[in-house]
Amino acid sequence: MTIRIPYNRVTLTGSELAYIHEAVERGHLSGDGSFTKRCHEILQRELGVPRVLLTTNCTHALEMAALLLDLRPGDEVIVPSFAFVTTVNAFVLHGATPVFADVRPDTLDLDEKQLPRLIGPRTRAVVPLHYAGVACEMDSILELARARGVTVIEDNAHGLFARYRGKLLGTFGALATQSFHETKNLTCGEGGALVLNDPQFLERAEILREKGTNRSRFFRGQVDKYTWVDVGSSYLPSEILAAFLLAQLESRATIQAARGRIWQRYETELADWARQSGVGLPHVPEHCEQPFHIFYLMLPSLDARTRLIEHLKARGILAVFHYQALNLSDMGQRFGGRRGQCPVTEDVADRLLRLPLFHGLSAEDQGDVIDGVRAFRV
Numbered sequence: 001m002t003i004r005i006p007y008n009r010v011t012l013t014g015s016e017l018a019y020i021h022e023a024v025e026r027g028h029l030s031g032d033g034s035f036t037k038r039c040h041e042i043l044q045r046e047l048g049v050p051r052v053l054l055t056t057n058c059t060h061a062l063e064m065a066a067l068l069l070d071l072r073p074g075d076e077v078i079v080p081s082f083a084f085v086t087t088v089n090a091f092v093l094h095g096a097t098p099v100f101a102d103v104r105p106d107t108l109d110l111d112e113k114q115l116p117r118l119i120g121p122r123t124r125a126v127v128p129l130h131y132a133g134v135a136c137e138m139d140s141i142l143e144l145a146r147a148r149g150v151t152v153i154e155d156n157a158h159g160l161f162a163r164y165r166g167k168l169l170g171t172f173g174a175l176a177t178q179s180f181h182e183t184k185n186l187t188c189g190e191g192g193a194l195v196l197n198d199p200q201f202l203e204r205a206e207i208l209r210e211k212g213t214n215r216s217r218f219f220r221g222q223v224d225k226y227t228w229v230d231v232g233s234s235y236l237p238s239e240i241l242a243a244f245l246l247a248q249l250e251s252r253a254t255i256q257a258a259r260g261r262i263w264q265r266y267e268t269e270l271a272d273w274a275r276q277s278g279v280g281l282p283h284v285p286e287h288c289e290q291p292f293h294i295f296y297l298m299l300p301s302l303d304a305r306t307r308l309i310e311h312l313k314a315r316g317i318l319a320v321f322h323y324q325a326l327n328l329s330d331m332g333q334r335f336g337g338r339r340g341q342c343p344v345t346e347d348v349a350d351r352l353l354r355l356p357l358f359h360g361l362s363a364e365d366q367g368d369v370i371d372g373v374r375a376f377r378v
């Protein structure tokens with residue numbers, strides 16, 4: 001059966017190809033040209049933060065965060081077990097020992113109530129991942145982190161422009177990371193950003209991103225030549241990608257509004273079926289404004305999920321799941337992960353299913369998805 005309705009499809013919003021054409025015509029396609037600067041300006045202004053640096057992806061922004069922590073052997077970083085691999089791997093790659101926290105059953109966010117038990121003398125950072133862009137309980141996380149001298153790094157790959165108690169996600173931690181991967185609300189295929197809220201990291205972040213050199217200071221005329229001053233790598237995206245991303249950033253209101261309509265239609269039209277079938281729908285607490293990134297169904301069992309995937313596939317619809325419990329992965333077990341350690345994650349990882357959601361999803365196609373789901377007997 002061919003897939004007629006994909007899980008995600010990149011949709012042009014208008015200016016993407018014109019901007020790429022303009023970038024090519026300017027003859028400057030490496031990083032940090034005018035399109036990158038315009039993306040930086042929009043993100044800094046919208047988030048109200050001192051500095052944002054585009055990166056080649058969110059994974060690299062997480063790696064930069066890990067490097068900025070200057071980790072020593074034995075240093076620990078607390079991560080949710082229900083997470084993307086690189087939320088954890090980026091820190092492990094740069095020397096951290098991961099400590100897995102389970103997630104809350106309602107929002108699937110890192111369970112803040114576990115932190116007092118998990119924070120120890122070696123804890124350097126905690127990484128709240130705002131699952132589906134629905135905020136973690138930042139008040140308690142920040143209070144505890146401050147009291148225990150632990151750095152907060154938000155993995156905000158899902159949550160650009162979402163809010164917690166009125167404040168934008170990505171503005172709480174000393175550092176935050178964004179993703180512009182093709183599955184995200186705003187995209188350039190592969191892309192990301194590091195949000196720098198704590199000024200102490202600004203200068204070093206620029207150096208890490210520019211291969212360990214002070215090239216950014218040179219371009220600003222602050223030094224008369226640039227040289228190797230620290231470790232680093234090459235984390236800046238090409239202007240072609242920044243040109244694509246700028247168009248998406250400029251259309252953010254249209255994109256978010258379209259996703260909001262799609263998300264709300266799923267919620268309204270699947271509510272009765274879900275109640276009758278014992279299927280859970282996403283929970284968004286009152287004090288959280290979500291970005292309509294993911295619409296998921298929480299099936300009663302792995303078997304029901306597998307059957308629903310097949311049932312939709314037979315209708316040409318692709319529904320997907322993620323994440324696998326990281327504490328049970330091969331790598332996670334090397335760090336002491338074991339079954340039973342994160343019961344909520346281990347349970348929901350088998351039961352969650354994401355429905356197609358992208359701003360170009362037509363009303364007719366969404367209707368087919370809804371009909372397909374409603375026709376399924378759990």
Ligand SMILES: Cc1ncc(COP(=O)(O)O)c(C=O)c1O
Pocket residue numbers: 057058059060083084086087129155157158178179180181190191192
């Ligand atoms: C929560 C989370 N963090 C990080 C990433 C990594 O993003 P990227 O693909 O931009 O490296 C993803 C990717 O899907 C993600 O879902």
